[in-house]
Amino acid sequence: MKEYFSFDHRLGISVPNIDMEWALYSDETQQAILFHWEKIRGSIPDRIAELENIINYKQAQLSNENDFKVSCKLNSEIAELASIINDLWLWYRANQTVSEKMHN
Template sequence: MKEFFSFDERLGIQLPDLTMELADYSIETQEEILLYWEQVRGSIPDRIGELEIQINQKQALLSNESNFPRSCQLNTEIAELASIINDLWLWYRANEVLSTKVHQ
C-alpha cells in the first residue's frame, strides 16, 4: 500500500500520493488506501506530542537566553514546529473528507 503514499520529511509521516482521484480506484484499492491512511492518521497525535515536547524544550531555553540572535533563532524554530503541528492537524482532519467521498 505504500505505493500510494510518500514520506513527508517535514511532517514526519506518510502522506497520500495518488495518481488519480480516490474514487477512480477500485473499491478494494480504495479500502486498502483508507485502511493504511487510518493507520498513518492514528500516529499523528503521537507525532504532534513529540513536536510539542520540542517546543517546550526550546521555550525553556528561550526563557533563559540573553543572546539576542540566539533567541531569534529559537523563536524561528518554535514557529516552524508550530507550523508543522498545524499542518499535521489539517491532515488528521482530512480523513473525514476522504471517508465521506468514498462512501457516497
C-alpha cells in the same frame, strides 16, 4: 502502499499521493488505501505531542537565553515547529471523512 503514499520529511508522516481519480481505483485498492491512511492518521496526535515537547524544551531554553541571535534562532525553530503542528492538524481534520467512508 508505497505507491499511494509518500513520506513528508517536514511533517514526519506519510501523506496520500493519489494520482488518479478515486473512483478509478478498485474497491479492494480503495479499502487498502483507506485502512493504511487510518493507521497513519491515528499516529498524528502522537507526532504532534512529540513536537509540542520539543517546543516546550525550546521555550525553556529561550526563557534563559541572553544572546539575541540565539534567541532569534530559537524563536524561528519554535515557529517552524508550530507550523508543522498546524499542518498535521489540517491533515488530521481534513481527512476525517476518510474514516467515515471506511465505516460505511
